[in-house]
Amino acid sequence: MKLYVIPGTCAVVPHTALEWTGADYELELLDHDSVKSEEYLRINPQGAVPSIVDGETVVTQNIATQVYIDANYPDANIFGTDESPDGQAQIMHWLAFLNADLHKAFAPLFGPDGFIEDESAQEKLKAKAQENITHLLRLPNEQLGKQDYLTGTKTTADIYLYVTLTWAKKFDIDLSAYKNFDAFIKRIEEDEGLTAVIEQQGLEKIGSL
């Protein structure tokens, strides 16, 4: 199995999941140019990471890559161990929130010119995006006030939340009102799989917000 990533992106999530499986896999590090190359567009026509190529199988979209890893390595429990309907709904709830709502909310910060050309309008857009992200992050902060991990036990949803917190730090989003994230960051950065990924992708642990 080969995983394509750009360091520091949402591809940290399936990458950590693969580390948790203990399986052999190949890693290809891309950058913002090579992700748009003709060669890579044949794998992922959206020019985005993550992608998995496994023999004839090509899997794109972050959640789909996680589902593929989970289906191949069920013993790694990347979605946790609660197989009850409620347990499965909870993990999917958080992954959907993280991928479809929170991740998306960062798009105007990463590429404001993709939304609007006028530079002063871009500043307003970025301010609005920061407000939106702050509002969304109240939900995981509340959840982490009740338990150490989003669903109770450590899953890929926690890694996804961690990635978005590294982005929030990068964009200087003021999250000082949220008291549960610093302890969460310390806890998750102790994970061996995530630590290996941080090293392989040439990243640094953030320690706190």
Ligand SMILES: N[C@@H](CCC(=O)N[C@@H](CS)C(=O)NCC(=O)O)C(=O)O
């Ligand atoms: N909906 C897609 C979104 C993937 C996505 O936004 N990937 C970003 C990184 S987080 C990307 O590859 N952007 C291209 C770039 O940074 O040049 C998914 O869930 O996989």
